[in-house]
Each structure stands twice: as C-alpha cells, then as structure tokens.
Amino acid sequence: MENIWVYIEHKEGKPKRISYELLSKARELGEIINGEIKAILIGKNVESVIKEISPYVDKIYLFKNDKLSFYNCEVYLELLLGLIKKEMPYLILAGATSQGRDLFSGFAATIGAGIVVDCVKIEYDKNTLVFTKPYYGGKVFGEIIIKKDPKIVLVRPRSFAVNLSRKDKEAEVAELPVEVKWDEISVEPLGFEKVEEGEVDLTEADVVVCGGMGLKAAENFKMLEELARLLKGTVGATRAAVDAGWRPPTDQIGKSGKIVSPNLYVGIGVSGAIHHIMGMDTSKVVVAINKDPMAPIFQHADYGIIGDLFEIVPALIEELKKYKGDFS
C-alpha cells in the first residue's frame, strides 16, 4: 500500500483552500496507485478541522497541543520527523505556501528526500508520477520524476480544482503524542498580526483586481477596492505601484511578489511587464483595461478594453451594482 500524506494548513478552525485542493488531487492519485490518504494535522483548536476533512481521508495523524497555537518551524519539523520514523509514505503533498515551503524545505533536507516546489501539474505516466513546475518565471516548464520515496511535492495554490466526494466511512483519527523538549527549542513565536480583516488573501482569491501605474495615485485604489468588493475579490498591485508607495509590498503580484491564479484577473492600468505576467499568467480568465493599445498586458488577456480607466472603472462599478441581483 502506497500512502499519500497531505499536510493540512488551516486557520481560524477551517482548512485553507489549498488543503481541499491537495485532498482532491490526493484522492485522484490514490485511486490510480491504490494508496491510502492520510492527513497530517498540527495545531491547538483543530476539532472543527478534523470534522471538516474526516469524510475525505482514510486516516488523520493528529498532533494537538495548547503550545501549538502558532506555527513554529522548529517544533513542527520535529513532529514530522517523529512520524516519518514510524511510517514511510510514497508521496507527501503540501502547499507551496509560506508555511508549506518553510516547513518542507527543511524537512526534505533533513531526511534527504527529493522535493519539487511550485508544482502546477501532476500526471501518472508509464507507472510513474510526473511533476511539472515552471522555471524562469514560467517561460519554461520542466517535467520532473522523483526517483526515491518519499516524494515531497509543494503545489502552487489554485492549480488543482476542488472536487471531493465523501467516503463511505469517516477517517480514523490517530492522535500522536507531542514529544517535544520545549526547553531546548530555540525558536519562539511572539505573535501573529493579521493584515486585513475579512479579506481573502491574494493567493486564494477567486477574483483578483490589480492596479498599476495607470492608477496615478494611492487614493485611486479605493475605486479598485469597491470593484473588488462587488466581484467578491481581492485587490493587488504591480511592482511599480508598490514601489511608488501606493500599496504595501504584501499586495504585490509578480515574480518578486505573490503568484496568483484566480478564476478572474482584472488588470487596470497595468502595462504587463514580464515580471508581472510571471505572477498572473496561470489565471483562468484575464481582463485588461488600459489606455495604451500597445501595452503588453493585452497579449496576455482574454478580454481587453482600450480606454481611460477613470471612465471605465466607475462605469463598471455602476453596471455591476445594477447586475448585482443576478450574481448572487
């Protein structure tokens, strides 16, 4: 039996979207290779997370402790190392997120496992799994085979669809002892500050509204925020807009910022510099609004409006308000 571990990221008592995406892919692969799906869950208040994922997996390896309320790489790594001594999985799936990357980079190095980061596709071909990832910001894709187990694969958020059916029976929950020598731990979490209340983070958002230099000033982003609210999306910005001080660096979409793959990306006053395109060209549908007909963004857009964004965006907001009843 080939086991597939899925690392469950969660926040505020709920699995993150990436966890469902990974579980969906794990179930699909599990059927092909006849493997069991085992969720790895670490945290403090995880009862609701257990309930949520239990119908979709065979087993949940649970590390629960009051001291696990904050993510701590050093501690989490120790827990994973303890577990892998007991069971060697065939494949480990986690998100190519800040936490997944932080934890599994060190984990792969410690156990000497092959790791693929920023995987966007997994295929089963000639009895082997093939992992595809972008190189040079997506100019080239590479197909990688990991020749030994466990194969550690960190998946770019929103690469796999959420498609989960409930299993016949609930998962077995195996709670494992949290054997950590706390006084020897040298990394101490001091806290967590949430950036924006209620906003979906850019990498998970279904809709991303992105502003560039065409916006001309920080206050004009208010318009994009209203548009994003109507589209149930999140606002992002180009590197130039961030460098101009109009938005914080955490809003930056592109190679040196965040990689987004929403269902709908709307670029407003965005020229489409290559490092920006590298951060958004896996979006499903791309809309570009720009007054410059030569702006490169139009080569990466499905729908384009050439015109003055200060006329088009207010009109779009107005029209969406009228249509709103139809969308909900």
Place this chain on the structure above:
Amino acid sequence: MQLIVLVKRVLDSEAQVNVKEGGKEIVTEERYTVNFFDSLAIEEALRIREVHGGKVTAITVGTSASKEVLRTAMAMGVDESILVHVEDYSWYDPLNTAAILAKVIKTMPYDLILCGREAFDDSYGVVGPAVAKMLGINYVTMVNKIKVNGREIEVQREVEDGKEIFKLKLPALITTTKGLNEPRVPSVSGILKAMKTPIKQIELADLGEIPFDESLEIRRFYEHIKTRKVKYIKGEPQEAVRTLIELLKLEAKVL
C-alpha cells in the same frame, strides 16, 4: 558579528529562454544579474555590520562567470567573497547546492547567514532552509524585518494573510523578502575596490566527499509562455462594460 550571505547569479527576467529540441537543454540569452532577493540579503548584512560591527562574507556556487555577482556584492560593501567553483552539476536539485554550501560554511565562523527567499530561475526557495538544517541551526524564511539583540534576533515573517513574529537564538539563517530594505547602489569607489579585492576560489573537488542527492530527474523541458487571443471590447464606457459583464457571465462563465 560574523555574517554570511549566500548569493546566486540568475538570468535577467527579460532574457530570452529557449528549449533545445529533445527537451533536455535550455539555451538562454547571456543576460545575468544578482538574484533580487539575494541583494536584499546583502544589504541587510551590511546594515547589521554597520550597527554591530563584524565581517560580511558572500558565497556563491557556480562557474567562473558567477564571479560577477561576488564583485557586485563587494562593490556594495561585502568584506570577502568565495566562489565555490563547479563546472557542471545537477543545478536543478537545490539539495545539492545546499550540500556544497554547508560543507564550505562548516569550516567558517558564523553567527547569522542570510539569503534570498528564492532564486528567480527555479523559484525553489529550498537552499536556505536546507543549508540551515545541514549545519544543524534554525531558520526563518520570508523575513521582512529583523532586529538583532545580542545573541538573539527578532524577525518578522511575511505570510499570506499577515505577519508572524519570532525570536530565535544565534547562530541562525534567515531568508529575505521584499519590504526588508532598499538595496544600495554600489559607489564608484566601491566598484574600484571590488575590482582589486581578490575572490577566494574553492574547487568542488577539494571539498572532499559531498553526499549528493540524485533523486530528481528532469524528463524534459518545454517552452511555455502562452499568449492569449484577446477579444477587444469597443464602444463608449457604459456600453463596453455592459458587453464585458455579459461576456464574463455567458462566455467565460466566471461571474
């Protein structure tokens, strides 16, 4: 304070990249630069040295061409630099690069190691944490704020929905992300000095046995950049946005 910065020479983001027939080899335009996130690491190391004193050493793994990123680092103000000279190795496996770096660093004194959160070419972000674990020290990735208090550091880490704050003991490794600082532009005197300062070169063969990982195999590369066929929507703003909404709803089915 002994500071080590890990830097990488990477392809410029605007450079042309092509895959040779057969999919085994990538050919690129010859336009290289210091990896952007690594320049943040260099800058931060220099700032820490300015306040706390000590020495900054830059290390890279690569062919002779990689000397240019060390020259840039020295022009910015790095005291010493080391090229671990390799002709050819499995560059696509970050654990191999990390094994080489760890082997070199083991022989050196260090308090804090800094490197960029990931390299532009493969976006792995594994080398930093891997070096730390191979040295048996702790790490924090994606740091955008750091405060040094004696033998401890307090760091702020950028995550998707906020900031995590950690305190950890030195020695440690951090990977740097945007927002940490604005890297300085080398001064003319810095550039002149960098041209004169020798770069220490270590041959891979002289490092002795390195436990190379051979678990990754690239089956093939293929060119990707996809351009889309744009549908332009014309008309007065009000008319255009109405058409756009209809298309997003009925054709693209995303609303």
